[in-house]
Amino acid sequence: AQKVTQAQTEISVVEKEDVTLDCVYETRDTTYYLFWYKQPPSGELVFLIRRNSFDEQNEISGRYSWNFQKSTSSFNFTITASQVVDSAVYFCALDKSGGGADGLTFGKGTHLIIQP
């Protein structure tokens, strides 16, 4: 069975601080995909990044960066110089490659609050 753990239920920081959201996953598959989604108060989930299990390169996109470490089964997300607009619930998710039959397995989410 697959499992995603986001141990941080809520994080509150002051604007311009850096913040890291943790994600630890469990799977028996050798090929899988990891995702991060953002859920603003409006409710829809917004795709941020997808990473396959064979690509351990870290990725940076503007103020966002992701650290994938297969050895520790972690896929952490860092926001640099946080802004109030970053306030949302962030979900880490896992899926088996080429599947569809099981859908995405989501963590419980981390509620990020950026205070002005």
Next chain:
Amino acid sequence: DAGVTQSPTHLIKTRGQHVTLRCSPISGHKSVSWYQQVLGQGPQFIFQYYEKEERGRGNFPDRFSARQFPNYSSELNVNALLLGDSALYLCASSSRLIIDEKLFFGSGTQLSVL
């Protein structure tokens, strides 16, 4: 282009009733998935449909059913509603069956069962 649209936005039902939720995918997308998100939890997979056929089913009772129409829109039906069915129901679309590409989500239908 319009994103994934869901209707209704909010719905209040009583225990034992039946409910139908609707979803229109992004134009050109043939895959529709349904997720249930209970307050304070992550979304949980219910169904995936592709080309009008069920391609995946999560761990939900038979009270939950769905279908996809020729125009790729979809309906989620829930019979004999229970209080525990109260949740945000999210629909997501993608262009292909393979789940490793990103999903586009709608804003959801908030279902309250009293």
